[in-house]
Amino acid sequence: MSEEKTISVNSKAFDKLTWAKKKNETYSEVIIRLVSSKLDGLQRRGEMEVVTQDNKRLILSVEQSLCLGAESCVALAPEIFALDSSRLNNSPLGMREVMDREVPGEKILAAAQTCPYKAIRIKDAESGEMIFP
Numbered sequence: 001m002s003e004e005k006t007i008s009v010n011s012k013a014f015d016k017l018t019w020a021k022k023k024n025e026t027y028s029e030v031i032i033r034l035v036s037s038k039l040d041g042l043q044r045r046g047e048m049e050v051v052t053q054d055n056k057r058l059i060l061s062v063e064q065s066l067c068l069g070a071e072s073c074v075a076l077a078p079e080i081f082a083l084d085s086s087r088l089n090n091s092p093l094g095m096r097e098v099m100d101r102e103v104p105g106e107k108i109l110a111a112a113q114t115c116p117y118k119a120i121r122i123k124d125a126e127s128g129e130m131i132f133p
Contacts, residue, residue: 052105
């Protein structure tokens with residue numbers, strides 16, 4: 001079990017945490033969710049293989065020179081994609097490591113298809129066939 005600690009936040013930070021808080025979520029969970037959605041996934045660049053809920057093996061990659069930070073992919077599939085808004089001019093999009101069969105393939109495809117810049121590439125890992133774009 002994690003040790004409980006107390007931190008101080010100013011009223012502006014508290015207001016933002018309260019605004020972001022979902023029903024039945026603790027403030028600790030809010031902080032972890034918000035931090036991980038912006039930072040944790042950004043360690044993963046290049047290609048990443050994902051096994052989808054329907055057992056498809058996909059290879060995902062991001063064409064960083066095309067990504068301008070629209071965040072439509074992050075909104076649809078935050079389990080996979082994360083954006084670092086401080087790096088909008090230089091490789092802003094990262095991918096999260098996910099467990100096998102954690103995310104539906106159609107959710108990944110839909111997230112890629114919403115990108116107005118077509119920056120996300122999806123390839124079938126078995127056949128090598130490009131699925132998107």
